[in-house]
Amino acid sequence: MSPRHALPDPDDVAPATPAQATPPPPPAAPVAAPAPATEPAARKPRKTHAHTHTHSHHGGPVENLAHFxxxxxxxxxxxxxxxxxxxxxxxWPTHSDHPIPVQFRSADGGPIKTVQASVIAQSRADCGTMGAGSVSEQQPMFDDDSDTTGACIASVAELTSGPDKGNYTVLSTATNRAQSGTGPDHYETHGSPDDPIAGQPTFKVGDKLRLSMSSVPDGGTRYSFFDYQRGIPLLFWAIAFVVAVVAVxxxxxxxxxxxxxxxxxxxxxxxxxxxxxxxxxxxxxxxxxxxxxxxxxxxxxxxxxxxxxxxxxxxxxxxxxxxxxxxxxxxxxxxxxxxxxxxxxxxxxxxxxxxxxxxxxxxxxxxxxxxxxxxxxxxxxxxxxxxxxxxxxxxxxxxxxxxxxxxxxxxxxxxxxxxxxxxxxxxxxxxxxxxxxxxxxxxxxxxxxxxxxxxxxxxxxxxxxxxxxxxxxxxxxxxxxxxxx
The missing domain is CATH 1.20.1640 (Multidrug efflux transporter AcrB transmembrane fold)
Structure with a gap:
């Protein structure tokens, strides 16, 4: 049979429905019985090019942008x-040095210098006799039994950095007892008489503190509370923040x-x-x-x-x-x-x-x-x-x-x-x-x-x-x- 009369490729024609089926031409020679009919679904569908080529061939959302x-x-x-x-x-800034504001300036005119300390002991004491802020090589001791009526709390802090590392100092915290009285400047206190007055920090044994240093006329150094140490807790929260964001x-x-x-x-x-x-x-x-x-x-x-x-x-x-x-x-x-x-x-x-x-x-x-x-x-x-x-x-x-x-x-x-x-x-x-x-x-x-x-x-x-x-x-x-x- 010539190519001109060759049968079409089954892949190029659609499956015929019963209404559309036409009888095949008579065979030239006897043939065997026809094979059992197969389901139309088993045949390959006709290839068509009637659709528009608007699909994205890249992964992710389709971003069809106008030419402009x-x-x-x-x-x-x-x-x-x-x-x-x-x-x-x-x-662009010059990054030149600027004078230090008064509230951030130490007694010598420079920036405030701080050291690290840890509260290791606490006791009741008289506010004027504890020697607050001074440095001692031995840990100060206070007798609770003889000072039960003291109006202040003495917190002994061990210096863990700075020139006096290993020495001790005392931080004084006034309690509500120091505000007792009936004068015109008296105001009602809240909480227990032994609680620190409003505006005073509440120290506990084990607290990590930052103490500011100031010079005294005799050439020594006096320490006072500046802030809490927050480096390690802040680092922990920063890591937790990064881990949570990256995990999600x-x-x-x-x-x-x-x-x-x-x-x-x-x-x-x-x-x-x-x-x-x-x-x-x-x-x-x-x-x-x-x-x-x-x-x-x-x-x-x-x-x-x-x-x-x-x-x-x-x-x-x-x-x-x-x-x-x-x-x-x-x-x-x-x-x-x-x-x-x-x-x-x-x-x-x-x-x-x-x-x-x-x-x-x-x-x-x-x-x-x-x-x-x-x-x-x-x-x-x-x-x-x-x-x-x-x-x-x-x-x-x-x-x-x-x-x-x-x-x-x-x-x-x-x-x-x-x-x-x-x-x-x-x-x-x-x-x-x-x-x-x-x-x-x-x-x-x-x-x-x-x-x-x-x-x-x-x-x-x-x-x-x-x-x-x-x-x-x-x-x-x-x-x-x-x-x-």
Whole structure:
């Protein structure tokens, strides 16, 4: 038989249905009985090319980008990165030595020197006879039986570092007995008469302390309580934090921790010294925020267009936060003089703008929450756009539905975080005996409210902004036409 009349390949024809079957041509010679019919399902289906080639041949989510998206995003981010680098050059700190503030200065004018010590014994003693702060080579001993009415607690501490390592000193803690009396300055004490008075630390045997050193006229050294030793506990919690993040988020969590360390490095080695050099706190905060966002987002979420869209949304929202912060500080007449730390800073270096410092704090404070919202919106929009048949507008609407739920929960996080930080201040104002309106409009509370309002508005606006950017970057997938058997 010639090739022209060759039978077609069974793989190139669809299985015939009973209604479509036609009798075969009569055989040229007798043949054996036909083999038993097989089920149509056992035959190979016909190969067809009627579908569209829109599938991704790479692993992971489908990112179908418009032709203009990649160069546009890369161009915008390149411009912002160059502007950030130029700003960092102009604002780069000199890292010169600065005078030490009075509250952190020792008697000789230098920085406060501290040594480590451990509490090894405690006893009741008279406040004026224990020789608190002096150094002795022998462990001081106190007779509890003869000093049961003493108004102070004597804590014997062994010095474990410094020039007097191995010697001893005594720390005196006044108890409520020292506040007994009925004079005009007397106030009601709380707790047992043997408890330390309010504002005094409560030592226990085994406590690890840091003691400050000060020189005395006779050439000796006197020690006093400075702080607790927290190095080992902090290291433990830091390790636990890293282990928990990496255990749940694996390599992405590790990259996020590295990005966090990079962010702290920028704040410590660039932002703070630059502000102390007299540069604009707002400009320093904006440059620092931009320099933080680039490595943090790409380290945590990888180099992709969805990460880039989240970065664009975060930077745009950050610009809105700067404008909102300026308007809030101006309209509310916030000066920044209500806090003790800002007052000390103003006395230390009057050239620093406290209102600018407030603005910088607003900007830095919004970074974390904006990053959380924008990356979620970008990922949700890209995932929705990867569903066949979804248009850009469908992806935008779906992303907005996700964003509304996210806003509702994140606003609570923002408000409660600020309320928790200001809790001691709120307690003081609660017992101040002033009208509620006066307390709310006071600068100390108004600053926290303004911080909350600015962060909340920037958070709300970042959702449609980032969702729109992500929806504009994707190319929806056309739905595959239905195939007939």
């Amino acid at each position: 998206a990649k160069p546009l995003v890369v161009g915008l981010l390149t411009v912002i990165a160059v502007a950030t680098a130029v700003g960092a050059i102009f604002l 988020a694996t390599w992405r969590g590790l990259r996020a921790v590295i990005g966090l360390a990079f962010a702290f490095a920028i704040l410590a080695f660039f932002a703070l010294p630059s502000i102390l050099d007299g540069h604009s706190p707002v400009a320093v905060a904006v440059v620092s925020a931009s320099a933080i966002l680039f490595p943090v987002l790409y380290l945590a979420h990888g180099l992709s267009m969805r990460t880039s869209s989240a970065l664009l949304g975060t930077l745009a929202s950050l610009g809105l936060a700067v404008g909102l912060s300026k308007v809030a500080v101006s309209t509310l007449s916030l000066t920044g003089l209500s806090g003790e730390s800002t007052m000390s800073l103003q006395l230390y270096q009057g050239s620093i703008s406290l209102s600018g410092l407030l603005l910088a704090g607003f900007v830095i404070g919004t970074l974390g929450v904006l990053n959380d919202v924008t990356i979620t919106q970008a990922s949700a929009t890209f995932e929705l756009a990867s569903v066949p048949g979804e248009s850009r507008m469908d992806a935008f609407r779906g992303g907005m539905r996700v964003g509304r739920d996210h806003i509702a929960s994140t606003v609570y996080t923002l408000v409660f975080a600020y309320a928790g930080a200001a809790l001691p201040l709120l307690l003081l104002f609660y017992v101040a005996g002033q009208p509620v309106t006066g307390l709310i409009t006071g600068e100390a509370v108004a600053i926290e409210l303004a911080r909350t309002f600015v962060g909340g508005i920037a958070l709300a606006l970042s959702v449609p902004l980032t969702t729109a950017i992500a929806a504009a970057l994707v190319t929806p997938i056309a739905k595959e036409p239905a195939t007939t058997a």
